[in-house]
Amino acid sequence: MTEAVRAHYDAAAADYQDRFSRGWLGRLRARERQAIEALLEPAAGDHILDAGCGTGFDAVPLLERGCAVDGVDLSEGMVRIARARGVDAIVADLHALDLGRRYHKVLCAGPLEFCASPGRVISRLAAHIAPGGRLVLLFPPPTVAGHAYRAYHRAVSRLRVHLLPIADVLGWLRGAGLAPDAVLRPGPFTAVVRARRAA
Numbered sequence: 529m530t531e532a533v534r535a536h537y538d539a540a541a542a543d544y545q546d547r548f549s550r551g552w553l554g555r556l557r558a559r560e561r562q563a564i565e566a567l568l569e570p571a572a573g574d575h576i577l578d579a580g581c582g583t584g585f586d587a588v589p590l591l592e593r594g595c596a597v598d599g600v601d602l603s604e605g606m607v608r609i610a611r612a613r614g615v616d617a618i619v620a621d622l623h624a625l626d627l628g629r630r631y632h633k634v635l636c637a638g639p640l641e642f643c644a645s646p647g648r649v650i651s652r653l654a655a656h657i658a659p660g661g662r663l664v665l666l667f668p669p670p671t672v673a674g675h676a677y678r679a680y681h682r683a684v685s686r687l688r689v690h691l692l693p694i695a696d697v698l699g700w701l702r703g704a705g706l707a708p709d710a711v712l713r714p715g716p717f718t719a720v721v722r723a724r725r726a727a
Contacts, residue, residue: 530602530621530623530644532686532687533602533603533642533687534602534603534604536685536686536687537582537601537602537603537605537606538603538604538605538606539605540605541583541603541605541606541608541609542605542609544582544583544606544609545583545584545585545609556715556717557585559714559715560637560666560714560715560718560720561586561589562714563666563712563714563720564586564635564637564664564666564720566712567662567664567710567712567720567721567722568633568635568662568664568722569633570590570593570595570633571593571594571595572593572594572595573594573595573596574590574595574596574632574633575595575596575597575598575631575632575633576590576595576596576597576598576631576632576633576634576635577597577598577599577600577627577631577633577634577635577653577656578590578597578598578599578600578615578617578635578637579600579622579625579634579635579636579639579653580600580601580602580622580636580637580638580639580640581597581599581600581601581606581607581610581615581617582601582603582606582610582638583606583609583610583613584599584609584610584613584614584615584617586635586637587599587610587613587615587617588613588614588615591614591615597615597616598616598617598618598627598631599615599616599617599618600617600618600619600620600622600625600627601617601619601620601639602619602620602621602622602639603619604619607619622636622639622643622649622652622653623643623644623645623648623649623652624652625649625652625653625655625656626652626655627656629656630656630657630658630661631656631657631658631661632658632660632661632662633657633661633662633663633664634653634656634657634661634662634663634664635663635664636649636653636663636664636665636666637664637665637666638666638667640665640666640667640690640692641667641668641689641690641691641692642687642688642689642690643690646667646690646692646697646700647696647700647703650663650665650697650700650701650704651700651703651704653704654701654704654705654706654725655704657706657725658725659725659726659727660724660725660726660727661724661725662722662723662724662725663701663706663722663723663724663725664720664721664722665697665720665721665722665723666718666719666720667692667697667718667719667721668689668691668692668717668718668719669691669692669693669694669718669719670691670692670693671691671716671717672716673715673716673717674691674717675691677689677717678691694711694719694721697719697721698721701721701723705725706723706724706725707723707724707725707726708721708722708723709722709723709724710722
């Protein structure tokens with residue numbers, strides 16, 4: 529599964545940013561970004577990990593707000609574009625992520641549904657959160673729209689998409705030592721969840 533995801537996003541990297549910045553996809557992504565910012569609460573000086581940074585869709589606006597951002601992504605093509613846009617990004621598999629440091633805030637917007645073990649990934653992300661820090665996740669729950677999203681990927685990209693019940697995600701967060709404290713539904717396809725580590 530990992531190699532199929534990598535190959536798909538390497539191939540999609542060149543026009544990914546443009547495709548998700550216009551039309552109905554752009555409007556949907558704008559609503560998701562508003563929900564992410566509401567729960568992440570980025571502030572100048574924050575050191576943020578963008579796990580699954582893609583081409584820097586979320587990382588670049590965070591940099592513009594004065595945050596320091598480290599990005600990781602499975603796709604070398606995505607990382608290359610993110611770096612060209614000013615993001616300090618590396619290629620890494622979230623299942624085995626170990627950057628040797630902790631962050632004020634960690635954002636994971638989009639990759640969870642493509643991970644073989646989302647619970648394992650949440651555990652690895654939690655290990656990178658400093659005391660008092662927070663993790664914000666965006667993912668597709670099993671709604672009617674979520675099932676349509678999964679069917680699209682099965683038919684077009686041949687990728688397996690996991691639809692993640694919110695209750696399961698909350699359980700994984702608690703199991704990783706975090707306290708979930710907010711859930712938003714910015715659109716029909718996604719949920720955004722925040723969890724905090726005790727200070």
